[in-house]
Amino acid sequence: MRQLFVTSIRDFEKNTMGTVDMMEAPMPEPKDEEIRIKVVYASICGSDTHILTGNLGEMESTTRSMLPMSFGHELSGVIDKVGSTAEKMGFKVGQKVVANYAKYCGCCENCREGKVNLCSNMGYRMNGFSEYAVYHMSQIFPIPDDADLKDYALVEPLTVALSSAEQAKISYGKSVAIMGAGGLGMMLVQLARLAGASTITVFDIVPEKLELALENGADYALNSAEEGVAERAIELAGGRYDCVLEGTGATAAAKLGLQLLARDGDAVYFAMYGKDPILPVNLQSDLYWDQKHIHGMIQGAWQFPKSIRMIPRMDFSKIIQKEHTLTNYKQAFEDLYSKKYAKIVIKMDE
Structure with missing residues (x-):
C-alpha cells in the first residue's frame, strides 16, 4: 500500500x-x-x-x-x-x-x-x-x-477547538479574541458564534486568512504585526476581551493575547511552541490585580462523541x-x- x-x-x-x-x-x-x-x-x-x-x-x-x-x-x-x-x-x-x-x-x-x-x-x-x-x-x-x-x-481537530472553547468559557455576550486564522481558528470563530459571543476578533498576518476569518463570521480581522494593533482591537470591542484563544505557536501572538485579556478573563494556549517558548507574566498586575486565568490545553480526548454530533452544525466548506x-x-x-x-x-x- x-x-x-x-x-x-x-x-x-x-x-x-x-x-x-x-x-x-x-x-x-x-x-x-x-x-x-x-x-x-x-x-x-x-x-x-x-x-x-x-x-x-x-x-x-x-x-x-x-x-x-x-x-x-x-x-x-x-x-x-x-x-x-x-x-x-x-x-x-x-x-x-x-x-x-x-x-x-x-x-x-x-x-x-x-x-x-x-x-x-x-x-x-x-x-x-x-x-x-x-x-x-x-x-x-x-x-x-x-x-x-x-x-x-x-473531527479530531474539532475536539481541540471544542476543548479550547470550553476552557475559555465562551458564552452569551462575551468578547472573544482568536490568535491565528488557520483551521482551528476558523472552527473557533464558528463555535463562538454558536455560543453567542458578542464580539469576535481574529488576528493573523496572512491577508487571505484575515479575509477568510470574516467569511466565517468574525466581526473584525486584524493584522497582528501592525503597530498599535492591541489598542485598535480593544477599541473595536469596547474593552479588553473576556476570552482569548492562542493557536499560532508564535510567542509574539502569545504575548499579544495576554495583553488583550480582560480582568477575570480566560486565556487558553493550545498551540505547540518552538524555540524559547516563554510568556512573560506580571504576577502583580496580571494575576493578582487583574485576576487573569491562563489555561493550557493538550488534546480534546474526551470530546470525540460531542465533536461527531457537532459536525452538522459546522460549515467546513468555509x-x-x-x-x-x-x-x-x-x-x-x-x-x-x-x-x-x-x-x-x-x-x-x-
Whole structure:
C-alpha cells in the first residue's frame, strides 16, 4: 500500500523546508482487538506543519531520530477488516468511522480520574496518511451512515477547538479574541458564534486568512504585526476581551493575547511552541490585580462523541479550502507552505 512519510525536517542553514515522500508500506493486519480502516480522507494538521518547518523546540532531536516518520492523525474512512474481539463489540466491515490517534492506558492515575489526555502511558498511531491504517478498537468512533467523510476528517481537530472553547468559557455576550486564522481558528470563530459571543476578533498576518476569518463570521480581522494593533482591537470591542484563544505557536501572538485579556478573563494556549517558548507574566498586575486565568490545553480526548454530533452544525466548506489526491501530495504540501489556506485535505482512496 502507499503511505506518506516525513523524510526530512527544515534545514535552517540551507534554508530548505521539510520533505514528504510516498513509499510502499506493508499492509497492516489487525489483531483481535484491532480494526483496519480504509482511509478516505486525511487532513493536514498544524502540528504536521511544525514538524516540516522545524519549529519543534525540545522535540527536534527525537523527531530527527525517527525519520523517515509516518504521520497524519486527522482522518476518516471505512472499516475494512475487524479483529475477532472488536467484532464482538459491534464493529463491522463497511462502517464509516473516525479514529483518535492517541491510545490511553486506562490504568494510570490520570486515566482513572478521567484526564485521559494526560495519560502517563499514552501511545500514538500517526499513520493517517496511508491507504490503510490499523487502530485499537478503543480508538475508533462510528459516524452516521450518511456522513460526508471529507467533513468528518476534521473531527479530531474539532475536539481541540471544542476543548479550547470550553476552557475559555465562551458564552452569551462575551468578547472573544482568536490568535491565528488557520483551521482551528476558523472552527473557533464558528463555535463562538454558536455560543453567542458578542464580539469576535481574529488576528493573523496572512491577508487571505484575515479575509477568510470574516467569511466565517468574525466581526473584525486584524493584522497582528501592525503597530498599535492591541489598542485598535480593544477599541473595536469596547474593552479588553473576556476570552482569548492562542493557536499560532508564535510567542509574539502569545504575548499579544495576554495583553488583550480582560480582568477575570480566560486565556487558553493550545498551540505547540518552538524555540524559547516563554510568556512573560506580571504576577502583580496580571494575576493578582487583574485576576487573569491562563489555561493550557493538550488534546480534546474526551470530546470525540460531542465533536461527531457537532459536525452538522459546522460549515467546513468555509474552512477546507484545498483538496488533493494522494498522487498529488507534493502540491498539497506546497500549498501548506504558502500559508494561504486554513485547511487542506488529501483524498487517500483514488
